[in-house]
Amino acid sequence: MTDVATVDLHFIDMPADEAAADTPPLVVIHGLLGSADNWRSHLKVWQGSRRVIALDLRNHGRSPHAEGMRYATMADDVIALLDKLSIERAHVLGHSMGGKVAISLARLAPERVASLIVADIAPVAYEHGHxxxxxxxxxxxxxxxxxxxxxxxxxxxxxxxxxxxxxxxxxxxxxxxxxxxxxxxxxxxxxGYSDIIGVPDGEQPFEGPALVLRGGDSHYVADDMIPALREVLPRARVVTLKNAGHWLHADQPEAFQQAVTAFLDAQ
Incomplete structure (x- = not known):
């Protein structure tokens, strides 16, 4: 999708219980300055029903450092990892910047995405804030x-x-x-920060099932952003977690885990 070379992403691969071996895996993508390690407690919960893979995006965690932080570039990295692991389709969960990577992946290669879970980010450009x-x-x-x-x-x-x-x-x-x-x-x-705070890549909406989880105390998915969200994810269900900020998976871990599990079980 881009002419930038992909990098070999570091990842955590947790196999599913034997009964869930045929279920599409869940791929988890962290946010800016995060890593796969931040998600270990959640991975253990979801591992009960499916294979779970958490990755480190380029320039994060244990993955290589490389120029290029466009969302299409990072989506290419994820696709290369899916190819490496012989995964045809997966449920994809992304938080914050990782949510924009997930949206870009779903728009650019929808055949690879069984469903999409976006945690506290909208497909809009944000102001400088870091x-x-x-x-x-x-x-x-x-x-x-x-x-x-x-x-x-x-x-x-x-x-x-x-x-x-x-x-x-x-x-x-x-x-x-x-x-x-x-x-x-x-x-x-x-x-690459101007790309990071920009909009996800892709021209077409993702027509597959989608869940958007937002923190009730966060401004990242404000009500006035919902129309833009619907244009990109027309089938998205938006759920607000009370008493949660931008790191909603850390603020309300059980509610976050339950919402993700219920959505995946319905697919």
């Missing part, structure tokens, strides 16, 4: 902390929210120099 986060990660990179406490102090110079700092800290790994280093391709992400 300058403080990027500055915090740059601060860690330059400060070369020797401990997670030192890293948290460096993050705290730009990010006041402790939950956000804890989330960002999932991207820290101790390197050979005994320094807490960031594992994301931060420079590539920053260079």
């Amino acid at each position: 300058d403080d986060v990027f500055a915090a990660l740059d601060n860690v990179r330059e400060g070369q902390p020797k401990s997670r406490r030192e890293a948290d102090d460096l993050l705290g110079e730009h990010v006041e929210s402790r939950p956000t700092r804890l989330f960002l800290a999932t991207n820290l790994v101790r390197n050979d120099d005994n320094v807490m280093a960031i594992r994301v391709g931060l420079d590539q992400i920053k260079r």
Whole structure:
């Protein structure tokens, strides 16, 4: 779909219970600065009814760093992984940026998507909103902390929210120099940020079954965005999780898991 070379994505592959072996698998795509590791507790729940695969997008987690953060490019990476695993069709769940990857995949290659679950993102362009986060990660990179406490102090110079700092800290790994280093391709992400906050790729609506989960305390899927959502996902059911923000799967994990399970079981 693009002329950018695909990368070999890192992934977690959890086989289904034997009784569910013939059910299409569920592919989980994390959001900006997230990783497959963030979803392990959810994967264990869904594994009871189907094979579950969570991946690290390019420049995230354990996947390679590479230029190009267009949604068509990232969708190509996911398709390459599906081909590698000999998966013809899958249910696809994406959160935030991962939701836009999932929407792009569903629009560009609908034959590969059995159903679509989009978590707290709309197919619209957003304003810049991560300058403080990027500055915090740059601060860690330059400060070369020797401990997670030192890293948290460096993050705290730009990010006041402790939950956000804890989330960002999932991207820290101790390197050979005994320094807490960031594992994301931060420079590539920053260079591709205008694509990340833009609209998903694809021209046609996805006519398959879709579920959109939004946090009741989040602004990412506001009511005035629903018409644009319906244009892209005409069959989407929109469900609001109360007392949940943008990280709704962390704020209301059981409600999130149950909503996903009920939707998948109905397919």
